[in-house]
Amino acid sequence: MSAHDHAHGSHDDHHGDTPHGSMGGYMIGFGLSAILTAIPFWLVMSEVLGSASWTAVAIMAFAVVQILVHMIFFLHMSTRSEGGWTMMALIFTVVIVGITLSGSMWVMYHLNTNMMPHVMAEPGTTPEAGMHDMGSMP
Structure with a gap:
């Protein structure tokens, strides 16, 4: 050497x-x-x-x-590599990604259910038939 x-x-x-x-x-x-x-x-x-x-x-x-x-x-990757810090970083990343994905799915689901117009039309008619005429509103 x-x-x-x-x-x-x-x-x-x-x-x-x-x-x-x-x-x-x-x-x-x-x-x-x-x-x-x-x-x-x-x-x-x-x-x-x-x-x-x-x-x-x-x-x-x-x-x-x-x-x-x-x-x-x-x-x-293992618990031994780099004194366990690699695994800790992975666990932190998985938690953040899980929170982000589940939060995004929750928001999209609730936006879809809360923002869609609830049209009350008779069966067999078009959805526009149950909508109110905005021009006749006071």
């Missing part, structure tokens, strides 16, 4: 205890990713669940699992 290597550590110590992937780990991740892509495709094409709502829920569940597979096998 040269004087530079002794002062700054060897090349192997450069990354510390950050886990690195192996070819086997990458192949397991690839296999899981392929399976987690094929199953939702099969669910949609064969209409196994019978309901579009349940199929969408299943697809989202498989998507969450696939995100976890990518983070573990390809991004090498």
